[in-house]
Amino acid sequence: MAVKEKELSRRRFIKSAGATLAVTALSAGVGGLLTGCSKPEEETTGGANGQTVEVTWPLGYKPLNPDKAEEMAYNSYKAGNGCAQGVADALLGLAAEEYGAPYSYIPPQMFNVGKGGIVGWGASCGALLGAVFFIGLVAPQEDQAAIVNELMAWYQQASFPYYKPSDMEFKQTVADSTLCHVSVTRFLQENNLEANAPEKAERCGGLSGDVARKTVELLNAYVDNQFTAVHKPQGAETCTTCHSNDHQGKDNCVTCHGEVDEIHDF
Numbered sequence: 001m002a003v004k005e006k007e008l009s010r011r012r013f014i015k016s017a018g019a020t021l022a023v024t025a026l027s028a029g030v031g032g033l034l035t036g037c038s039k040p041e042e043e044t045t046g047g048a049n050g051q052t053v054e055v056t057w058p059l060g061y062k063p064l065n066p067d068k069a070e071e072m073a074y075n076s077y078k079a080g081n082g083c084a085q086g087v088a089d090a091l092l093g094l095a096a097e098e099y100g101a102p103y104s105y106i107p108p109q110m111f112n113v114g115k116g117g118i119v120g121w122g123a124s125c126g127a128l129l130g131a132v133f134f135i136g137l138v139a140p141q142e143d144q145a146a147i148v149n150e151l152m153a154w155y156q157q158a159s160f161p162y163y164k165p166s167d168m169e170f171k172q173t174v175a176d177s178t179l180c181h182v183s184v185t186r187f188l189q190e191n192n193l194e195a196n197a198p199e200k201a202e203r204c205g206g207l208s209g210d211v212a213r214k215t216v217e218l219l220n221a222y223v224d225n226q227f228t229a230v231h232k233p234q235g236a237e238t239c240t241t242c243h244s245n246d247h248q249g250k251d252n253c254v255t256c257h258g259e260v261d262e263i264h265d266f
């Protein structure tokens with residue numbers, strides 16, 4: 001029974017992969033994957049062309065150009081696609097451009113909902129969502145956590161944005177958190193800006209570029225057997241000596257709870 005179900009879902013996937021192949025060809029004709037401007041009607045009328053393709057996970061990673069990834073993510077963000085799709089456009093889009101299938105079967109548009117920490121909820125930074133699911137797509141499970149941990153800890157401590165292609169002026173800020181809410185709000189506070197300020201879009205576009213670049217650098221090192229973790233989560237150690245088992249999370253405790261002596265009498 002279980003086997004039969006597996007068969008079925010695999011067949012369904014293969015069928016839709018065939019449909020996507022047609023889609024990719026079509027949307028490439030109207031400006032490629034990066035623009036994200038292929039219309040849903042075109043996607044559905046692409047139709048199955050009878051081709052079937054074996055897709056096995058993990059897809060495997062082939063080296064990408066970090067400069068290109070950075071620029072593609074920024075441009076996609078600035079085109080209105082948000083941070084999560086911006087990063088996915090850079091990673092999946094670049095992999096598709098360089099290596100074609102199977103990367104080209106996955107529409108980066110699926111990540112659009114990640115923007116604003118999942119459609120504005122301020123949860124995980126959407127740029128990280130675009131990145132970590134790509135890592136989950138290309139790297140085997142036993143190696144994912146190390147790469148993702150490094151990316152998350154780096155993000156927590158990074159002074160965003162490093163990529164600043166415009167001449168807009170604002171301070172780079174350290175989020176001390178992987179949450180969109182904290183990351184963006186700190187930036188706004190320290191720059192005395194409102195959330196709809198053009199500087200905010202410039203910052204999150206640049207940050208998307210930064211996260212895409214970092215992800216490519218980490219994965220390039222990983223496939224080259226050069227990956228080493230150099231970042232550790234900060235702001236949790238002082239708490240987890242005692243609080244080891246009563247919460248979930250690795251992010252900086254102090255950003256929400258305050259310093260030890262603000263919470264405790266000891």
Ligand code: HEC
Nearest residue numbers: 238239240241242243253254257258259260261263264266
């Ligand atoms: C020396 C051990 C120790 C350290 C270090 C420590 N805690 Fe605690 N924490 C405790 C104990 C003990 C309690 C009380 C538990 C209880 O009463 O249920 C507590 C309670 C709390 C509570 C619940 C407070 C409440 O009102 O119920 C929070 C939140 C908390 N700690 C957060 C933190 C954070 C954040 C840090 C690091 C900045 C931290 N703790 C560091 C031992 C510690």
Ligand code: HEC
Nearest residue numbers: 235236239240243246247249250251252253254255256257
């Ligand atoms: C994004 C904000 C945020 C971060 C980061 C965070 N917490 Fe919390 N934590 C909360 C909230 C909100 C609650 C629920 C508080 C409540 O119900 O009063 C909570 C509850 C707790 C409690 C339970 C308090 C109780 O009443 O029993 C402990 C212990 C705790 N956190 C420890 C930590 C530790 C340790 C870290 C760092 C690894 C951490 N928290 C990181 C927001 C955060």
